Amino acid sequence: MKTIAWLMLASAAAWAQSGLSEPQIGFMLDAAGTVRRVAGIAGSLIVRGAVAGPVLDCAFSGALGVAKLASSVVVVDASGKVVSSDPAPAGHALFGFSRDLQSAVAYYPSAGSFALWRAGAWLPLGLDPEIFESRPLAIGLTDDDHIVAIVERGRLRELVRVRISDGAIEWSEDLPESGAVLLLSDGSIVDAVKGALVLRNPQGTEMRVELDRRVDALLAMGPGWVEAITAAGPPAALSIGAHRLDVFSLPEATQ
């Protein structure tokens, strides 16, 4: 006979093991290149003081965050505390996270090099810079031995999966043309298309939400949140729910 689960009915005891805290959205990059914490909930966003800056690119998984400064890369924990600062090739970077949100991959276009953040340290990846034949637009980490990247070939885009250990391209898949693009840790792709943001999950289903501003870049803010840096107006925050997308505006930081 199967064991029946018994719940500890002393709810107060249950609460004692738990608790209440301020909900966190994640981190954003403002127009001045400053990383700021964002707290609150959808529709009631509170932008906090500066965490780091000036930053060229950044991404946050919820468990860790990575920020590219002029010639270094900084890793922060979930609270925004710096846990590592290392030299890195000059210029911009692309970042992606593993599904468990604990590891990150970085691509530095100026050097054509890749690095993997795992177990508290960056490891250079010996991948051929020409492996994608063209510059990646977004990058992700599917498991310990595979990265995925979205690359542009002429007017077409491809999702390419590469084995880290030998640099072999395992498969590629055509993608529709779009603007700014971001690979999420669960394999979903966020695309900025004209007048909308589109989320394509690995199963191929699609959700979209209107956004009538041109999007210049997409950054992972934290679990379920993507920042859309727009050409005009305040940056937008895309909230990814199970069955719907919502767009909010990120308030101007005053601190």
Next chain:
Amino acid sequence: MIRRCLIALALPLCAVAQIQVSVYSGGTETPVTALTNVGSAAVGDSIETIFRVRNMGASSVAVQPITVAGACFSISSAPPYPYVLAPANFVEFRVLFSPTAVASYSANVTVDDFQFIISASGTAAPSLTQVENGSAVSLSAGNSIDFGRILKNTSESLQLTVSNSTASTLAVGRIAVSGAGFSGPTGITTPLALAPANAATFQITFAPPTAGQYNGTLTIDDRTFALTGIAYDPPFPAASIVVDASAATSGTQQGLEVQLAAPSGVSGPGLLHMDFQSAVPGVPDDPAIEFVDSGSRDLSFTINEGDTVAKFGSSTDVMFQTGTTAGVITFTLTLGNETAQTTVVIAPAAVAVATASGTRRVSDLDITISGFDNTRTAGQMRFTFWDTNGNMVQPGAITSDFGPNFEQYFANSTVGGAFLARVTFPVTGDASTIAGVDVEMTNSAGTTKLARITF
């Protein structure tokens, strides 16, 4: 008259002692002679001559009252007497010549012991009059013709008359208007001949395109008259704040517009301000209630001429956050002297849930709920667990009052009524048989039933 002057000719030479009198014009002092001509003026006009008395000696001089004796001459400005003049210093006095007839005129001027004669002539010229408040006002050369204050982009015309009050025909060669905002003359053609007792009328117009002080000149042959006018901006049209108050609930971003009752006739800045009056006892404010564009409760905007709606950057609507606290948001608009106000009531509401998830561990079930309570009264929570066969896990619903926990949390919260609750249920037995949980949260405004959370 001239003969008398010649008799006095020797006097200035012996009175030179310490003072020198000069005509001051264009930054230059020209010492007077025994007979000094100060020019001519049309009958009805005036000319003013500036004289300087300079102490050429080594000791001070007390200048006594200066006199000008002669028809149509008068002192228009003089120093207080006695005026003590230090060595090398000077003092000015002015003499006005206003001829009443076409003739030559002279006058004796006495400055202490110094005497000299000034001469001038009256010439014939048409007189100029302006009709003001129904009566004719004579204008002398150099006088100002004032159009007063008018609204920009409107116009004001004045009627002027040139007339001949002499016994001879007078020629008017040229009438011209210069200066931005002024135009004319209309209704007259020059050159023209004015017979005795005849007159001709014409109009000049002031039509300022922008607000400000305007200056121009009316020239009639060699006589000039100043033209002045001031243009002012119209007031802003009545303005109103347009917001969908019925849609205002906590935890939302709403749009707002500032609309004008008519196209604005003026450009200028405006300010929107938000105030929040909390309806929750002990909760004075909510930091999330702000304009998105400014990240504060003040937001500037601009109105351009012709606008019927305010511009916030490139957009005509502005977003604000309603926060997560029940109360009243008051918007105050200031636009020039116009003010407008509107309120948005954020009603108390049952707990709103943003996200809810469940995680199964070996001997624990974790439930995580984020949301907000705009009444800050959340407390009672009810959990009903369901097994993988769809049966309720005994003993059924588990209800507990977490009021003190929420109360303590909200007392220190910096995110308004938003919260992230994590509840862990220790499980004895096989936790994998529990598939999901229904959660209800209750506050003073009602009970919220969450969609089933699966593990």
